[in-house]
Structures are given as C-alpha cells and as structure tokens.
Amino acid sequence: MGAVDISLWGLALYYGLLIIPLGAMLWMRVPIVGKTLIAVVRMTVQLAFVGLYLQVVFKINSPWLNSLWLIVMVCVADVSVIRGVSLRLRRFIVPLFAALVAGTALPLLFFVGPLLKRPGLMEAQYVIPIGGMILGNCLRADIIGIKNFYDSLQKGEKEFLLTLAQGARIKEAILPYLRDACEAALMPTVATMATIGLVALPGMMTGVILGGTNPVTAIKYQMAIMVAIFTGTAITVVLGILMTIRTSFTPYGVLDHSSFKK
Numbered sequence: 001m002g003a004v005d006i007s008l009w010g011l012a013l014y015y016g017l018l019i020i021p022l023g024a025m026l027w028m029r030v031p032i033v034g035k036t037l038i039a040v041v042r043m044t045v046q047l048a049f050v051g052l053y054l055q056v057v058f059k060i061n062s063p064w065l066n067s068l069w070l071i072v073m074v075c076v077a078d079v080s081v082i083r084g085v086s087l088r089l090r091r092f093i094v095p096l097f098a099a100l101v102a103g104t105a106l107p108l109l110f111f112v113g114p115l116l117k118r119p120g121l122m123e124a125q126y127v128i129p130i131g132g133m134i135l136g137n138c139l140r141a142d143i144i145g146i147k148n149f150y151d152s153l154q155k156g157e158k159e160f161l162l163t164l165a166q167g168a169r170i171k172e173a174i175l176p177y178l179r180d181a182c183e184a185a186l187m188p189t190v191a192t193m194a195t196i197g198l199v200a201l202p203g204m205m206t207g208v209i210l211g212g213t214n215p216v217t218a219i220k221y222q223m224a225i226m227v228a229i230f231t232g233t234a235i236t237v238v239l240g241i242l243m244t245i246r247t248s249f250t251p252y253g254v255l256d257h258s259s260f261k262k
Helices: 008-028 033-060 063-085 089-115 124-155 157-165 175-195 203-210 215-242
Strands: none
Touching: 008 033, 033 063, 033 124, 063 089, 063 124, 089 124, 089 215, 124 157, 124 175, 124 215, 175 215
C-alpha cells in the first residue's frame, strides 16, 4: 500500500498555513516577506515542473536521460554555490562543478551498486532521488565551508601573508583555514547524525515508510543515506576549496580579491 494521495484543492488550502509565519514577519517587521513569497512561488513552480518531468523520466528510465538530469542538477547546484559565496562565476564554475560531481557520484554509485546490487547503476527510481539528497546536502555544506574559508582568509590576511613570508607553502598556510572551514561545513551533518531518530524522523526514512515499506528497511536506507551524505559533503568541501586555490590566489600566493564580488 502506497502513500495516500493529496488533492490539489487540499494542497492549495494547506498553503493557507503560510499566513502564520508571514503574519509574524509583518508584525515583527522582518524584511524578508517579499523574498519569502518569491521563494514559495519558485518552489511551487519548480516542484510542479520536476514532478511532471520525472513522470516521463521514470517511465522511459534511460541511463543517458537519467545521467543528463543529474548533470543538470549539478550545474544548478554549482551556480547556486558560487552565488551563495559571492564568487566570480567564470573563475569558479569548472572546479566547483568537478568537486560536486566527485562528491555526489562516488557515494551514489556505491549506494546503487554494491549496496543495493541493482543491475543498472543509472535506474531513475534510485539515482535521481538519492543523488538529489546527496547533492542538496553537498550544496549547503559547500556554501558554508567555502564562505567560511574565504571570509576567514580575508579577515586574517596579514597573518596568512606572514606565514607565507616565513617560508610556508600555500597549502601549508591555508591548512588552519581549511580545517576550520571543514568543521563548519560538516558540523550540521554530524549534529544530525547524533540526534537522528530521537529528535525527528528524517526525509528518506519518512518517504520509504509512506511508500509502504517495512520500518526496519526504511531505517537501513536512512543509515545508508546518512553515510552517503556525510561522505559526499566531506569530499565536496575539501575538493571544492583545494580546486579553487589556483583561481583565487596569485602566482605569489596572495589572495586575489578580484575573484570575489563586492
């Protein structure tokens, strides 16, 4: 037995709950009401489009079409990370794309292949939702980690230059900043893993249970997806920072401020 369907009228009425947070924002004069309304509209349109599109993708179930969709997802995440960190698109789009591909593909292929033992590694039923969950968390971690890294570097630029002047190589000089950035990026996932199941039932587990699967099977899926998310975010953040060093530093090891949007 699958999940109970939701009528369009019922969903439209349920949107009425948004009056509560929007009313609170207006009362407290929180200046993001406009952005929130735009975000709600974008979410609705995007999910409606994706829902219709995925019906076709799942029906065709072509490895090439599934791969293309994943690439589109990575491209959108790539641009979102760059904009979220206020970097120059042309300089960072390629290295961050490569980092996102590595961080998403490795845990995803191990999930669908050795773990689930599916005959086809690119089955739409598995690679699109699981890849989306991994990529979504990689996107968030990248924004936190990369922003932390470059903000810390700009604030502590004198200390950084002093380290270089004392003979340190650039990879040695950035190590403390890289360490702090990784901690900031990975801590939300670590905190989630430490409280998962006790504080809340996460998305993967809830979705599998609503689909009619035994709760024990749902738990095993959730365990696996958390390992995949943590692995993917760690790979993406570290690679994302290391692969952008060439474009964000001058040949003399000085931070190139033209790499950032003012």
